[in-house]
Amino acid sequence: MKARQIITHLAVLLLLVTPQARAAAPADGDNLATLAYLCPALQLADGDITLHPEQSNLDGGLQDLLALNMSLADIAWAAQFKASPHGATPVGATEQQQKPDPGTPEQIAAWKIAKATVDNSANFKNVLAKYGYTPENASQLMPLKGVIAQYAEAAFDIQEAEKTKVPTGHTDDQLKTLIKTAVYGHNGGYDVSKKAELGFPDSENREAACTAQSNSNPVKTIAGMVACLCTVKDNMAPAKAPCGPYGGEDFKWGTTTPPGNALWKKMRFSCPEEPKKPVTAMRIQNALTAAKLAFQAGGSDLYVGKYDGTGCDGSTNTACIKYTGQATNSVPIFTKAEWLDKLQTVQSELQQRLLAEQSKSQVIRQIETLKQLVKAATKHAEKLTPPTTQHQSDPKLATANDKNSQAQKTADCSKLEKAECKPDVGCKYNETTKKCEEDPKSHVVQANKEATGGATNSEGKK
Incomplete structure (x- = not known):
């Protein structure tokens, strides 16, 4: 346990056992310090959530090199990966079924994409341009066929090995839903009509709801806790603003329901929205650490917010949360804090993603190095080709009807x-x-x- 937590728990314990403890009505700003602990977690669900880092795609950066390699491959071998017209039976399909697969499923899938790129004159022209060539002079690359094949194979193997390391888990949408649910109880924002999801299924006043009577769970969600801490009982007059702004007299719990949607927006005064701030593993971890500091305990009772030592009704007593039986030896138990497990799940997966993306970045750099080596080699390919005098019709790589895009030295x-x-x-x-x-x-x-x-x-x- 951190020193700060120990001091907090000792202070609360001292308050609980001190004989001078007596009822104290809520006052403006009573729970501002507690809200400061909960605010980072509350802000996680603001606006359209953006998770960081985003998951990168390894495939895109290698397609050009695979297509270049395919263009130099043996025609008969490359023909295996040519797409058949829709509904047509591939030529030699029966014979092909009797032959072993030319590669792994991952290799075959990649080679089919490469073959399709080569067979599309416009797409393949773009590939050649990246290496400084055109369909008219691409036959000069034939002497480098073996070298390019080795680089392409090495790059592909590096890429596929990295794919096996990608952590499995929730999708981005599922992670965002977990965040929203941790804060508001459902995949959305604050909504008093969903009070059961917030943690208050019964029709109760503030005292019953925020002291875990009947079926209520005042620590189920972040928003549920904030609603308890920042409002007073409906019959308090004049009302106070425990979370500010000072002088506010309408921050009241409903007669039998949590504060309404319009009042919730005013309650965000001391914890303004941050809708454009990306959600990272570190941000969630910091929010969790802060939120747990809001929890105090005395004996077997759990408290959140300023406690006067006698009660938490939000009228004659301070506007706190009390949950009997949720502490052991004055140490809080977080079992009822359902938001904690959800946010820990998101934090863990984003941390795994961060490590995976760092590994991906290294692989991308390795693949880029291989691609640069290919480019360096192709700059001098013409020196490896026997010189011939060229006319307007240089050796073609692709035919006019795009049926054969293999590098063949033909002329008019x-x-x-x-x-x-x-x-x-x-x-x-x-x-x-x-x-x-x-x-x-x-x-x-x-x-x-x-x-x-x-x-x-x-x-x-x-």
Whole structure:
């Protein structure tokens, strides 16, 4: 137990046993100090709650590298991940069922996304641009195929290993609901029509409700405690404002209900709303520490707020909370404080999230380093490619109809000079016609034919 708590408990115990203790009517500001302890917890539920840190997505940063790697992959291997038209049976589906899966479910899912990116000319053009290339010169990357594959595999393995560490628990919406419920008893704000959720199911005056008579639980919610501490009994005249503002005479508990919604807004005078302040694990922990300091005890009785040593009716006695049987040897028991468990759950999960996000940040930096190494390597890819004279139609990476986006070195043969008309670009020179023509026996043309499912011309069209 902290020194401050010990001093508080000793002071209350001394007050309880002192023979001079006598009834004292509520006064303005009596419970301002106690409200200061509860205010941080009350403010957690203000406005639209924003949890921090937000959960980051590891997948997005790796897709470009996976797509680049897919574009350089063997055509037959890459074809396994090509999406089939809606309702169509994939070619070779029966044979495929007899083959082992080409990778883990996570790998297959990632490769399908990469293949779809490659097969969309606009999307893949954007990917290439990030590495300083275009579809027209992307074939220069072929000599780096192995290096890029190694970097992509390493980055993917790092990412997937991190995903297994992500803590499971409540969703953001569920955590926000826990906060609202801890404070107000339901997923919303203060509402006197939901007095049962606040902790006061019966129709009772302030004295009965705030001293845990019948079925009431005055420490069930943060708002329920504040309602007891900041109002006096309905028949007190002139009324006082235990939580301020000084001179207020309408801070009264209803005849048989907690204070109304309009009065609640006035009661926030000494604990103003903070609707735009993010909720963090540290903020909740600080709020919990402060809120628990509001609890005092004498013998087996629990007290919250200024206690005159005789009662808590909020009229002839101070406007405090008394809960008999909720202390042991003058030490508070928090079993009835349902808000505590809820806020501790949120705090614990946000703390786990904070650690997970710190780990994610490290992984993201590692992946970014691998991506930068790929970019550094691709800057000099042309030096690894045998020099050839290029015409307007440079070697294409994607065909005109986007059916094959694998990096194949093809050209428009009809536009090439004799010196440029070579099999490695899918062409041969016809000595009879003195023209450059497509070479149907070229490995490039054959590869394109396999990828598109039929014969192709020099531009990759059927």
